[in-house]
Amino acid sequence: MSHRLYKTQTRFLFHAHIKLKFSAFYGDELFDELFAVLEEADRLYNSYSPGSFISKINREAGAFADADNETVGILKQVKEISDIFNGEYDITIMPLIRLWGFYKDEGRTIPTIEEIEETKKLVNYKRIEIKENQVKIDKGQELITGSFIKAYAVDRMVDRMRQIGVQDAIINAGGSTIKTLTDEGHPFWQVLVKHPEKENEMFRLKLSGQCFSTSAQSKTFVEIDGRRYGHIISPKSGYPSENKQVGIVSDDCFTGDAVSTALFNLSGKEFLNKMECLSPQFNIEGFMIDGSDTVFYTEGFKKYIIG
Template sequence: MSQTASKLYISQTRELYHCHIKIKIPMEYGEELLEDCFALLEVIDKTYNSYQEGSYFHNINAEAGNWVNTDQPTIEMISLSKKISEIMHGTYDITSMPLIRLWGFYQENNTAIPEAEDIRKTLAQVDYEKIKIHENKVKIEANQEIITGSFIKSYAVDCVVEKLKAAGVTDAIINAGGITIYALNDESHPQWHVNIPHYSDNKETLSRIALSNSCFSLSARKSNYIEIDGKQYGHILNAKTGLPSANLQVGVLSPTTFIGDMLSTALFAHTANAFAINASNLRHHFDFQAYLIDENAHFQHLDFNLFES
């Protein structure tokens, strides 16, 4: 329990979605609401996470080549991901799981970069346009596999935000692993402040920003990478080249975590020289601010300047 501006809060932290998720609310709402929020996170994990056996996305993958009955949230998640993929010309693609496996992100002691021919063959399995939707049914090609990592945690956080609002909560913060953070505010607590980690130094903070009824989403190489011959290769891959993105960090401010998480991944996946045009194209469809730090630690931004005084 902590106190901010003479206001008492309670919080809980649990490990879900491969990270620690902390929910903090005013004490008056009680521990039962926190328990209900984490129960909701667990239900969403079991229902939609591609890593969870029996989930809709797991079933789509297990039945690749066949139509699978799903539900409306699954259709909406896939449809939005396909829209972003189209805007990004396929560099962001939720069917990239075969590439991720090829690069060894789920293997221990990976010591070799994939051969160019293996990358070329695997790229043939990656194509968001081959995800077919008919009413509430979904079908992918027989050799395809969807990964929900770029959006399922953030979708769950948005659901918790809606639950808190329905319970009358107007002041709370949800921190999912330090890379997806939503702040709910009212006049009694006009802003929350969060630290943005440095792109390379674990002991340093890059900046500190204020959040108010919005989300900060972070994609960063140092949060998940493999090391081969002394060089780091990040887990976010460019689905057109089959290669790990060389960027260091992308941050997005957005009204919802679901949009922010996908946009930060999509902008990270593409080359840095296309950041301005890609961000501008995405802005035609989504409300957000963003910055990018490329492999040379050069900074670009769309209305989001980390270094303003």
């Protein structure tokens, strides 16, 4: 393997530090060009960006809102993933997230069963209506793009890198989305995976062009009556999952990120069964750490582990 020089730059986007590393053969102006791709995705398609198409759909809930082709394509892809997981993945989950106090500074209480059941009525991705370049959600519904937008933006960055001819690079988007690009001279990158709570090394992955995506409850949570509740909530039960982490190796980042969230509310056995069905279709492998700290691996995931 050749020893190459690399350039690295980190910028803050999507509420995360995005670290980009590529061959020193390229000039520094490439950083601006590539980060501009992420900035555009953030501005146009992030539900947290006030001027985005997604925010416009949320503001105009109850009526059709204008959107561009990309927004429509994203939402169609998201709905397909929701169909595959029978609604355990649902980007209309925001009312439940708000109910659990994730956007309150104080005064958080555990929601009552009645409050949860009433709020669950607003969570239904099937009520996202698409008519040509217009999108409508019901009044009271709200879309949240956090489960995929960063990964979607990285995929767009990778598309641009391939157009330019960049073949050897790594993108670390907040530690939860890590995309590798390789060539014959540098056939793989090592990716360190830590336990979500203990922060100790679990294993190192050997990736050759794949993306590693992970979802975990330990990074974003609310504390109510001395107990922590993670931000990944089951659309079916209305309660936060007690699992700790799901990690997925996939070809593209969008699929890995969305699937890591979609699988989070399953039991370990259900996770393995679902992955067995999905792996041939999406070329994905992965692991889960459940609430008792038991680790479940797909058989194919082990081939990425070093040592």
